[in-house]
Amino acid sequence: MSGEQLKRIIATDCGSTTTKAILIEYIEGEGYRQTIRGEAPTTVEAPLNDVTRGVVNAVQELQELARLKYKNENITFLHDGPSGEKEIKIPRDGDNGVDAYVSTSSAGGGLQMMVTGVVANMTGESAERAALGAGAIVMDVVASNDKRMNHEKIERIRELRPDMILMAGGVDGGTIKHVVEMAELVSAADPRPRLGTAYKLPIIFAGNQSATDAIKDTLADKVELIVTENIRPTLENENLGPARDKIHDLFMEHVMQQAPGYHKLMEWTRGPIDGKMTNIPIMPTPAAVGNIMKTIAQEEHIEVLGVDIGGATTDVFSVFTDEYIFNRTVSANLGMSYSISNVLASATLPNIIRWVPFDINESDLRNMIKNKMIRPTTIPALLEELILEQAIAKEALRLAFIQHKEFAVSLKGMQQTRDISQAFEQSTSGATIVNMMTLDLLVGSGGVLSHAPRRNQTVMMLIDAFLPEGITRLAVDSIFMMPHLGVLAEINPTAATEVFNKDCMIMLGTCVAPVGKIKPNLTALSAEITLPDGTVFKEDIPFGEVRLLPCELGKKAKAKLVPGKGLDIGAGKNETREVELDGGIVGIVLDTRGRNPFVLPSDNSRIPMLKKWMKEFKVYPEHILN
Template sequence: MYTQPNSGGEQGTALHATASSLLVADCGAVSTKVSLFGLVEGQYRLMARGEAPTTIAPPQSDITVGVIQAISVIEFITGRHFIEDGRIISPEQSSGDGVDVFIATVSAGGPMRLAVLGAVNSPLEKLVEQAISGLYAEIQSIASPSYVATTTQAPTSVGAGMSGSPSSPGGKWTQEQVTQEWERQAARIRDLQPHAALIVGMADGPAGPTPLQEACQLLVNASKERSALHGASASAGVPTQDLGVSPYPVIYAGAPQYVDAVRRMLQSVAEVNRLDPLTSQAQVGAVSVAVGALHEKNVIQQIPGYDRLRTWSESQPLATATSLSSLVRFLAQHYKMNVTAADVGGATTTVMLAGEQGEFIPAVNSGVGVGPGVGAILQQVGWQRIARWLPFTVSEDEIRQYVLNRVMHPQIIPTSMRELQIGQAFAREAIIVTVADAKKQSASWLDSDLILATGGILAHAPKYAQVAMMLLDALEPRGVTSMVLDRTMLIAQIGAIASVAPITAVQVNENDAVSHRLGTCVIPFGDLQPGQLAVRVGVEYSNGRQLTVDVMAGSIEVVPLRLNEQALLTLFPAPGVDVGLGPGERARAAEEIDGGLVGLIIDARGRPLVLPSDDTERQARLLQWAQVLGA
């Protein structure tokens, strides 16, 4: 299993060990959240929190404006002052004004676009996908024309519709067809407008070293086109900030004997960073670190107002995904359990799974979210996949109108239950497609002991049971797991704190971030027969009261178990049904489980979850499940 390295480092751990106050900003695509942490009776606690729209777009075009607006909310709440002359007051003053440490995480600015060039085959493409799976990056694989011509059957027709996907070798390509392939590749780079490029492939393939040479030539041609476009736009008075003519950053992870030749070809158009050839998972980590560094340099550092934001902190702003990955792995190691985090944002959906043995499976789905990224979900899954989660009939036009409104006005809140449920249906699909991407990168998938949920649409849900239902539907956990809602959206911020002050991170996590415990879930799986008993649940409360509940296959039941209440569980699954110890094996908890805001949830709907195909039946079941859960 691939374990991604921690690119966040250990910067500042000793430096901030004695800080009495911290101000942490999380700058998202839609909103900026700022939290104040301080010592209360010897424990670090959340003191106040402010939120404001992110301001990287005109008319402000300065990310610090939104940060200051969010800090102003904290100043109003606390009566303290943190900003003076447009700067953070630091360290904390004897008057109580100021703060000892300021930390920022950033997911605004969009993903980094990476063109993967050279002798790109399916195994190499999969390795690259693994390398960027925990980063704000999206790739476009563009195999060199000679590699395509030697590994695919010649197309029967020449034109834009011909395929470049690998297939069985066939007839020889004509020169006209190769020329058409060159034009198609150049058009793909033109459309992508990549921030950077990754050149891969060895020289022992059917095309030899030619694909590496052609990859360089494609970048040279793209650079000339970009320069010409930049000049024409400047002459016409068109803003050219998105069409800069700085050299392409290039990561070269191909045949080592040709690195000097690549540098000579690209000396006027690219800055080449050499890595060991990408041939196996052993090199994935190095590629991930290199791409992460390019994202920081070419996306985060280019955000309007970044330079000012950077001067407020002794450490560089972290990508929010990096911060979240630090926390998930930290919690898995600290509590010795498998931890899954699901973060549904406006433009990015992230699912990360960390195991107690050091396993780590990250998936950052850039461009997929419930704000500006909602259109990408619709494009990927289709409107019927959205409609299947709705307990009412909906038309394609209504779904598309919802998407249009969200893309144009991502900060609006739902004005009706119908609109709320459509948004939550999109959130389910955002998680589902992200989990599917994560599973492509890993040979095995761990059952989670703890699920952390964060992101605006989850944190702001009117009912806790709605969050529980979304997580059960989308993540499809199995066995016994606990679910926690990060209502204050602190998880990513705590990850940033963990890199500089681990003790602070643990205390804030336990005291504030995970205070909204939804409850413990028991999810039997295996041979569940509809209408038949799935599992008998014995509950022994701390006060001695006992309860037995029979749960039928296809149903959800909620057993009363309140927040701060505990009980011992005994599970008697039906033959062929598994609750985590094997089919038909009885399970008795060695320790008491915790209750929560929803209670003890028994989800016997089966895994994988299959909804009824009949619309009327499906809608009735959705309503029934929601009513039982209290959603």
């Protein structure tokens, strides 16, 4: 469809906290642009219990802002639907309505799973990795050798009430006894799904394929049994893809569907495809972000790491290696509102406090975190609370990234070959393909990163959490638009790509970080950088420092970078690099605080050190750092 025909598009993302709507318009001479943005709380709470009300509220805001922008009171995006309730008007008729409406959704909360295996640190661990990778909270791993008595296992399975169970166990063609015994325990527990009484609990069997018939005999009558390929077909091979896909399918069918009003929303999302008005499926938010991320990597021939930190979950996406291997993990229990208390539980208080440049009463911080959990839509009005939230965000991002690195170990096609000697120590085996030194672009997305009052804060959160090595470009999704564009690409890739390049991605700058550790005061990086305005920055930067150089968006700086003795900036230890560094709205960061390891002081020097770095980064107003 040509741009002339598709002039106005609304895209929404119904998050677990906020529903975000954007207006995309075709403007003569400019092409597709994102012009207006509105948002409203997601309305899955009583008394509304209807996700579409939040959509209408967000679109209402778009409409009001469009009228103001174009000084045209006739613009309307909503009309009264057949039931008398407001809905989005499609197709457009002059100023009334829009040509297409698309949406993503992550409302519905997390996915809670239980997994089973035969040997806890083999098939149990593989099953856990598959479930975690698919975005689940793993409530328990039950295995034949987990030291619990069988009746204890049965009681545990019965009390859990997961959304679904993933059963693994046995290599193909091996003994079936243990995996069938596990199925018997599950059958005896007669587990019930967490939500609703009307449907059977879905159980995915991804174990020894020779046991399939016996598993069916044991379970098929009681549960909705889905059989897929073995996640551990041989001791040396792991094949998580098919099980993970099944989990995603069932997540859409069972968990997302529980979000009230979801069925109505599915009817609203429509647009012309090949000239015919067609229903456009609602895409899960992470899938849409993944779509866009893959496109960037392939079009620019680069390695990309992306993160989307939401209220309930944090998603990490990566495209690494020459083969563009794409990996996605969803840390279902790490987020900035609903799951914020879980960040505290997982990261522990000292790890959060280490990022805070002032003393704080621990009890106050704990209560603040819990209050954010129970009132997830509030925003930090006070500077101290903003700093605390950003400290929590760094930990949520760090933990989500650890989970991602542990998961992103697969070869192409999600097949991973392990050496037999590694097969018994999986936790330390399976080298990650995430290589921070070769990474080209780190992209942040999600409220706390996209809406940070200063972009410098986004830069510092990304660097502190991900610790990029060597030379890495940093970017942020300007107003959290990647999900919208990911789903829009399904019906109009031209519009999605144009808006992505012009309005979505904001280049923040480049981070240069030598890898290794040396004594403080020794030179970690000798930098000679010719900035676009002709000025030359030249300094032997000691270890443990940060420098921020302004370098405009779209401009490049010529740099000669000599790492300190024993350090590496990407060309090998002690090797000099002469490169062009990309500018951005924040600039070029020279970070000599060390990598592998990066260590924050734990003594009295911590707060002065943080303040010094934060001043250099210009992340917060000076008064709070004095």
